[in-house]
Amino acid sequence: MQRNWIGRSEGAELTFPVADGEGGITVFTTRPDTLYGATFMSMAPEHPMTMEFARKSGREKEVREFVERVARQNREERTGEEMAKEGVFTGGYCVNPATGGRIPVYAANFVLYEYGTGAVMAVPAHDQRDFEFAKKYGLPIVVVVQPAGEPLDGAAMPAAHEGPGTLVRSGEFDGLGNEEGKKAITRHLEGKGLGRATVQYRLRDWGVSRQRYWGCPIPVIHCESCGIVPVPEEELPVVLPEDIPYSRERGNPLAAVESWLRVPCPRCGKPARRETDTFDTFVESSWYFLRYIDPKNDRAPLDPEKMRRFAPVDQYVGGVEHACMHLIYARFFHRYLRDKGLAPGNEPFLRLLSQGMVCMQTTECPKHGWRYPEEVDENGRCRQCGEKVSVGRSMKMSKSKRNVVEPSELIAKYGADTARVFVLFAAPPERDLDWSEQGVEGAFRFLGRIYRLVAQRAAEIAAASLAWDDSAEVRRIRQATHRTLFKVTGDIEERFHFNTAIAAVMEMVNALYLVEDAAWKAPATAGALREAVEILLHMLYPFAPHAAEELWARIGGKGLLCLRPWPEADAAIAREEQAEVAVQVNGKVRGKITVGVGATEEEVGALALSEPRVREHLAGKTVRKTIYVPAKLFSIVAN
RNA sequence: GCGAGAGUGGCGGAAUGGCAGACGCGCCGGACUUAGGAUCCGGUGGGCAACCAUGAGGGUUCAAGUCCCUCCUCUCGCACCA
Secondary structure (H helix, E strand, O other), X not given: OOHHHHOOEEEEEEEEEEOOOOOEEEEEEOOHHHXXXXXXXXXXXXOHHHHHHHHHHOOHXXXXXXXXXXXXXXXXXXXXXXXXXXXXXXXXXXXXXXXOOEEEEEEEOOOOOOOOOOEEEEOOOOOHXXXXXXXXXXXXXXXXXXXXXXXXXXXXXXXXXXXXXXXXXXXXXXXXXXXXXXXXXXXHHHHOOOEEEXXXXXXXXXXXXXXXXXXXXXXXXXXXXXXXXXXXXXXXXXXXXXXXXXXXXXXXXXXHOHXXXXXXXXXXXXXXXXXXXXXXXXXXXXXXXXXXXXXXXXXXXXOHHHHHHHOOEEEXXXXXXXXHXXXXXXXXXXXXXXXXXXXOOOOOEEEEEEEOOEEEEEEEEOOOEEEOHXXXXXXXXXXXXXXXXXXXXXXXXXXXXXXXXXXXXXXXXXXXXXHHHHHHHHOOOXXXXXXXXXXHHHHHHHHHHHHHHHHHHHHHHHHOXXXXXXXXXXXXXXXXXXXXXXXXXXXXXXXXXXXXXXXXXXXXXXXXXXXXXXXXXXXXXXXXXXXXXXXXXXXXXXXXXXXXXXXXXXXXXXXXXXXXXXXXXXXXXXXXXEEEEEEEEOOEEEEEXXXXXXXXXXXXXXXXXXXXXXXXXXXXXXXXXXXXXXXXXXXXEEO
């Protein structure tokens, strides 16, 4: 997902000497193979050489007019593929280093000054933007990469050919495949000191400063004569003033605090002003987690020795928006810290889980717009005007859409445990979650159910000791307990699939409800049931800690449940002795048989073939092949 | 346009290539009750059946929701990056 944002692209920097003058224009291109087809040059309007060319050629007026017009357009207007390609001839020329030909230099609105070198060699035959530009201004289109098939004609082609092909009209490079051509031409120019292979990166713009009070101060002072001066180290940290006027007016409240704002310049001592913008929170959160490892260090931001022991972070959990924004900045920071020898490795995080968003259906009144759930009555009408509201599809919860639930109300009505269980049960964490009042009720009911079960049996459980006999009943109970524990442990630790873990706990609760009264009372089984309930509460704890802890106390558990180690599932106990095996004939299930888990393929096969329904479907056919998936399935192929 | 993710019952969702629909919601029935929107128990994809069902269509396989091709739809992110 970050590929677009990091924007790594391999290519070459090539220099085009300025015709009738000094120096040259360096461009970045991913297609050095098309160099012979470069028939003009496009420069960003902001590029300093744009106006320089114009001044020399006496075209200053036209060029300035264009540059200023583009500058007025905002980025949104200027970017976007639909935007018309526009440009103006600067009056200057440079020399194509391959052909030696003079080519005109244009300023063009689609060339971005901040990317690459801010200048592009234009190859209209093989780049769609250049193609459109050339058509508009009547510039030559020279085909230099010929794909298989009909020879392309620059004048007649309807669009640029951006794909692969064989080099033509490229002097000594004719006949090379275009991929080899890239290398060969780059090497050739390198020999002449006019080019080199490079890799360009494009880190998405990150506006690190914010016009607000709540943020880390940027330790910088603005001085009329010295310019931007860093706050001296001994004066760090810059502390924000506390007596600030909170107003709803626009602008940063810090700008109004004269006593904080006015400081002498650390360099010349003349009156100066502090920077009032503060850092974007992503700045701090790009590395604060490492500081936890070494929080009291007052000599350095981080101790590399300690970093090597604890970093990197094992698991990062964040929303999709973090995958591109915060994560990319944090990785950027980490590389800086690595280069400074402060943090080990290339990456700050080992694993990423990007969790989904919480969504809820939206309701809209024709007169009043978005409605909060409580602004709609039971009949689906707006409480303000009585109009029928329309129910829209589920969207990310946001105050602007009013499709939100108030956590405090939710907690007052159901408690925090219910909210947790619902959120974790409704969907796996990487998926978006649909909020549902009924789902919340369901979570509440589940907690009530488990609470009643354990509270009702509390006395019996507390009286039982963790001892049992080897009866079938005990084995059944313990098997169910340990199987559930396996499932829950795996779902939590390996997959983070809390929804299926909770489902397994629910199943176990359902099973415990069916246990006969006598079994709770008989010492032999009561011990196994005590184990079952203890483990049950352990498994409940991560999802509903308050209820689990309270029930733990009720059954006479020692100390706090949360301080006890997670129980260990016993594979020997969890193992099934019997298994139901589905018998398939030509891919369709025709019967089921019960076998011991250790049964051999021959034993299972014999049993399978004696099933009446199976025999029916085999009548008149010859068995060609059988496949046995132990303890699961026996498949017969026959014709 | 490029990139990422997702399409499974009435709904949220389960399912190392091995019995599709676990668990929950909703709905139906029963029990207990003066009462039930509480609780407990049972049922619940479609079709009378053979069978049919995981967005559509092909393929691989004894076996496909899962793997491979060709599409469609939705969500999110990016968007002239040379």
